[in-house]
Amino acid sequence: MVPKILIIDDEEHLCWALSKALQQEGYHVLTTTSPHEGLEIIRDKQPSLVILDLKMPEMDGIEVLRRAKEMQPQLPVIILTAHGTVETAIEAMKIGAADYLTKPFDLDELKIVIKQNLLITRLTTEVNFLRAELTKRYQRNMLVGNSPAIQEVIKLIDRVANSNATVLITGESGTGKEVAAITIHQKSPRRNGPFVAINCAALPEQLLESELFGHEKGAFTGATSRKLGRFELADGGTIFLDEIAEMPLSMQAKLLRVLQEMAFERVGGTETIRVNVRVIAATNRDLTQAIKKGLFREDLYYRLNVFRLHMPPLRERKEDIPLLANHFLEKLRSTYFVHRISPEAMEMLCNYHWPGNIRELQNVIERAAIICQGSEILPEHLPKELHESYYRPKELVINFPDEGISLEEVEKELIAKALQKSGGNQTRAAQLLGITRSALIYRAQKYGLLGEKAASSEQG
Incomplete structure (x- = not known):
């Protein structure tokens, strides 16, 4: 973007001469002989730099500088002053003027001062932008979690x-x-x-x-x-x-x-x-x-x-897994357009033991976001180790009387519990028991827990 320079000086010929010289340097130049109009231009046009005469009949340059700084605090203002008012120019520097030159001034010196101040402004803007971006980045990477373990760390x-x-x-x-x-x-x-x-x-x-x-x-x-x-x-x-x-x-x-x-x-x-x-x-x-x-x-x-x-470790703060998973998904949302994690997938995430801790969880979420073709991460988008962990044999709690029960009754009760826990899914019930699916079907039919139609449809 071409820098916009505003010249405020009651000497019309000086405004004209500076305008021609600075336009040849590639700047967009605005001029006015009125301090009041100059302040309006600063408010409406937001120039990159102002060249301001210190002594003007309508309004003192110090007052123009003060009002300009109130509107645009970072605006560089170069003061033009006569030899007899150097003390006033120093006062202007204290208020916030970027530099001052005494009349008559050297045009080449003015060009150098303009370039230096525009460079300082650009670098300051870039530093502030980068600092703001770093702050956002740090905020995105701040510790996440409500578990007692991570809250103690935060404390x-x-x-x-x-x-x-x-x-x-x-x-x-x-x-x-x-x-x-x-x-x-x-x-x-x-x-x-x-x-x-x-x-x-x-x-x-x-x-x-x-x-x-x-x-x-x-x-x-x-x-x-x-x-x-x-x-x-x-x-x-x-x-x-x-x-x-x-x-x-x-x-x-x-x-x-x-x-x-x-x-x-x-x-x-x-x-x-x-x-x-x-x-x-x-x-x-x-x-x-x-x-x-x-x-x-x-x-x-x-x-x-x-x-x-x-x-x-993450296994000691599993209640934070949904919060962390959604935190990582939020960071990926604009790239992969995935908006949520299904309840079934979230259950699998919470069930896993996470040997790689938070870093592994972050990688799993990103991988799932890449694989997912829709807006929701489903169980099939998660890696096989999460499936194996979720469906591996788990303890089935069964209450039996202290005595008088046969081995067949124990087996029947275990199969019934497994089918109940798996919602009737024979494959998962077999995984819960640690046996093959065909063995589960054989025993379930033996004890009348599974009809012929259900067995054949499941097999088909």
Whole structure:
């Protein structure tokens, strides 16, 4: 979009000359000799930048600036002033003017000032947009759940977020450790600073050191320029060290020093870099056992384990599964146009034991959304392991008298219970009993629990 520049100056010839010069630079230019009309243009046309004369008969430039800033706080205003009113120009800068030039001014200098302020405005707009998008992204990835287990985690996060304490997050893979780290960052005073994550298991030792602390040009083969490390990039914010237990012992010693001093040198460098970073680490391993095996430094463990946060596995918070499943579906809705999960499919989701935890549930929902041709996820859209888990033999509770019952009566009662529990579905009843469907039909007919017509129609 072509920037729109408004010139407000009571000297008509100056307005004309500046308009011609700036139009040649590709700008869309509006001019007026009336401060009141200038304010109307600002309100109605919303220019990208204003060039404002400080001394005008109808209204003082300071008052025009003040009213313009009330209408459009981020609007850059360049003040034009005579030599004798520099003090007033400084006052204008305090109110919010972007810059000022004294008359007579150099046209090339004005062009440079315009370009600089338009660039600053564009970059500020982009930063605000990206920050808003990141905030939305973090909000979409905030911890979800009403179960006592996850509510306790949320309560602990609220307590630790406002401190600078180092946090160690433990839990099985896929339980949401990174989401918890993001939530701590978003609720902390550092929320406007960077959140920088690194997986310590994903890189070999030399590359991990370079990623964490950066390197100088020529530090090793392939280091063709200086590289800033994650700690340097996280200055003023939070660094998240995922899979911390996989970090080599030699790197653990270097990390310990950084945690103690908040200072380090880039690989191949001698300059000490000091940072202000909050550290959050995570692991799915038992660090106390790793210490006993000599795989993890005890002093580093105590430095990291200032505040422990344990993420519960999904099997311990099954009441959150419907909420999580619909949360993931909501994020996919605009892409796959799937709007709901059927009660039968939701029952299967709630019945499954989820060894991969929340990450597995998210993947299952996305897979089902891809497979689904309609607007509703049905049981047939779910993977076979959920079907196997749902239909595997389950305990059938039967109350018998203490004595005087035969084995045949026990068998008959079990088959009757299985058929009742499966709603008459012979295949599922057989799965509940752990026998073949043909064996179920034979025994059910033997005890008069299944008519010939029902058996043949089921077989057909």
